[in-house]
Amino acid sequence: MSKSRAWAEIDLSRIAHNVEEVRALIPATSKIMGIVKADAYGHGAVECTRALEACGVDFFGVSSVDEAVELREHGIRSEILILGYTPPQHFGLLAAHDLIQTLVDLSYAQKLDAFAAEANVTIRAHAKADTGMNRIGVTVQDGEYHIEELLAMYAMQHVQVCGIFSHFSVSDSHTADDLAFTAHQIELFERVLADLRAAGYDPGTTHLQNSYGILNYPQLSYDYVRPGLLYMGVTSDDEIAINTAPDFLPILSLKANVTMVKWLRPGDTVSYGRHFKVERPTKVATVSIGYADGLPRLISNQGIEVLLHGQRVKIIGNICMDQLMLDVTELEPVQEGDVVTLIGEDGEERVSVDAISRASHTINNETLTRITARVPRIYKK
Structure with missing residues (x-):
């Protein structure tokens, strides 16, 4: 490639090392959901997903249905969660490609349920609990705790809610205020899980930790963790202090x-x-x-x-x-x-x-x- 204009080299062999570094941080009961959205952060989603599958990773997260379909068309059969919004006109792709859709709010979930009923299909989904990111999801925060909306999602007939997750907003920060905020996000998520179980629902697959959630809160024991840059061997900024000392190799x-x-x-x-x-x-x-x-x-x-x-x-x-x-x-x-x-x-x-x-x-x-x-x-x- 020395005669090319410019190029990026991706050393896929290093992914296995980085995956093991993540596994060494988390409880043995937790598994890895590889986040391969945005073309695996520019590294190549198909190639990185295949390398992660070879390491035993069996669940992947993408941002859109387009990204999910691309993986399916390249032979990826593992579970795929769409972390963002899928327009209603593309709901059919969810069933056709056996994809899991994030429920961004209750009205959206009801639209998906109505589509599934009319199409006579069952579509799997994960509920999003908004514990403080204030981006998408059902608000479950102090003073505005809408557990009834999550219960309504779990009660739907044609959308099978098989998991629930939330997202840290300042898990990279070590200020007293941000540490307290993250701790409260964990408390709120635990409250949601307890309330779902008390109402007779199995929450399904649970996941909360993004990359800095893994690095700074490795003791949490949910079903999956969601590393993105970590398996690529980098963090968002190597000058940000972390509570652990993994030996990542940039790919x-x-x-x-x-x-x-x-x-x-x-x-x-x-x-x-x-x-x-x-x-x-x-x-x-x-x-x-x-x-x-x-x-x-x-x-x-x-x-x-x-x-x-x-x-x-x-x-x-x-x-x-x-x-x-x-x-x-x-x-x-x-x-x-x-x-x-x-x-x-x-x-x-x-x-x-x-x-x-x-x-x-x-x-x-x-x-x-x-x-x-x-x-x-x-x-x-």
């Missing part, structure tokens, strides 16, 4: 080629806006990757380092749509076709996605999902 590397090398004189400027001014004779390498490939333009002129010949060099000037420039004055030789590593390892050095995310004031979840489709994914097995 993604991002690379591109040097396309040209030239010397600039003192006083010359580099790229749009002329924000980088050369102060000494400087050797500049142009690289065939830019913001249209998903590399944030916001990291321009922030001292971000990449790897070339196993050494660190800095991005200079504004990142362009398809290209960027490096100061390679201290490197010999540098020539067209040399491989630049923007995320990953080269020799003894490593550059992480975390540095890019922090420089662009976001989290790794966004940075990785922004790597665009024109960057081919090359899978190493």
Whole structure:
């Protein structure tokens, strides 16, 4: 691939290691639901799902029916939960592909039940209990605790509610207020489960912990945990403190080629806006990757380092749509076709996605999902 413009390498063999690191954190009674939404955060949903299945993962979460159908069409037979909204015009796909739908609220659940009755099918679903995220789900919070709506969902005739879950909103935070908020989310979820059982309903499959819920609250013993980035070997930001010490291995590397090398004189400027001014004779390498490939333009002129010949060099000037420039004055030789590593390892050095995310004031979840489709994914097995 050294002659390609830019590409991402995905080392699927590392997924098994990362899955075992997750398993080492959680109770033996809990299982893993692999979250492969957004094309597995840009890593490739089909390939990552297959690798996870090979590790014994038997349940997957996606954001939409389109993502679920893609997995089914590629031979994935494991359970698939659609974590978000499916438009009513696509309800038929749920039954046709044996998918599990999240019930975003009671009126939505009733629409799904009416469809299933008319179509003479049974559609499986998980109820969403909103314990404080305030995104989707039945509100079950202090002062507004609508357990009756969840009971109505479980009583439906043509939608089989076979599970229930909620979602942490600040499980990554260690402030006193946020710790208390997360603890109360757990209390509310436990109250919901107790009330369902008291009313004679089996809650079914239970799950609460997202990635930081796993890292900071590993003692919780629900049926499943929901890691996303963790099996990909990264967290949202490696500078966020966690209560555990897993040894994750990042599975993604991002690379591109040097396309040209030239010397600039003192006083010359580099790229749009002329924000980088050369102060000494400087050797500049142009690289065939830019913001249209998903590399944030916001990291321009922030001292971000990449790897070339196993050494660190800095991005200079504004990142362009398809290209960027490096100061390679201290490197010999540098020539067209040399491989630049923007995320990953080269020799003894490593550059992480975390540095890019922090420089662009976001989290790794966004940075990785922004790597665009024109960057081919090359899978190493």
